[in-house]
Amino acid sequence: MTADPWTLGIIGGTGMLGYAIAHAILKARTIPPDRLWISNRSGRADGFDDHPDITLTTNNQDLAQGCDVILLSVPPAMADRAVRQLFLSAGTMMANAQPTPAEHVQQMIDYAGTTAAGLEDMRRSTIAQDIAKGLDAAIARTRTIGSS
Template sequence: MISERCIGIIGGTGQLGAAIAHGLLRSGLVAPEKLWISSRSNNRAGFESVESKAAIQFTTCNQDLIDHCDIVIIAVPPALSATLDIRVESRHGLLISVAAGVTIEQLQHRTGAERVIRAMSNPAAEKGLAYSPWCASSEVTAEDREATQALFNAIGQTDEVASEDQIDQFTALIGPVPGFVAYYADCMVNYAVKTGIDPAIAERAVRQLFHASGVVMATAEASPAEQVKAMIDYAGTTAAGLNAMQASPLADAIAEGLDAAYKKSQIISSVD
């Protein structure tokens, strides 16, 4: 069972690594004494409030973490993935990478690992709200797949996908989307402020509206397209806004932004 295995996170004090660590602890899937975290700075900021923090094993030595863990998660920025200087022998177990753009072949070449999972996730993992698609090398076992599924289910939702190209596509969808949503929200706040609404009130309102919309979107049986159609069919103020947006270049602009993110994901870790 995964709860009986030691799990290590290289880059576990960075934004994504820490979010995954907190999410796993929060879910109860991993006990503090079964969690290893490595970082170059040995900075433990962000873990002060974690219950049984003293039980977590912190280290500055990535190889020490690998030698003690059954499952190792690489959560470093893509540019640093080639500088980790680690060796993963078959006895070490499973290597999971959430470093954007780093291919399975690169991971195997750089680390010596055979059983490799390449995945994508985001900091919503801390609250159990991430979506984490993944794909596996041919050497990955059924038990590895079960463990990976359990791990990512503990921090949100997950699916195994057919190819690494789909991981690149999801890198463009998952990684930037919080920023894209924040940009749209900021546009709404600015619009409200220009009409004379107090900035603090505008921001509070937009935050709540986006929160409510996300919950409704996540729990509704209707697809996003069906929800849009229903709102347009209602022919109210929402329909007026949606009709104007559909007639504008907005959809093309969104596709252009996603395509730019996808192209970046393909070259972000090209240095070997």
């Protein structure tokens, strides 16, 4: 276990896969039980009686706000809906709220965590130019699709 453990949330954490992952993490002591959140629809913590320090919730928003890492362990149809909601919420937040997206990135960098290290490395790289080249290629191809 690290000196500064992160907090993990498992949406669908009492389903077959989520339960197995959560118990493997607890058994390996990857994170302490008080750094594990489980979200499910029922609000029951079946199978986690030996770990009273786990945070159980039926509110995925609470889990998302309380965790550093989120694992989505739900059936595919539910996952599709959850991912769409995530993008909708993130887009709405970015479009309507302060701080701006650039300010959010700067806050992550100022925090100087793992995300900041990745963002700083990407800023020093040619990733923006590479993405622009890829988008230009996609646009060029789009313009030829109907005309061939």
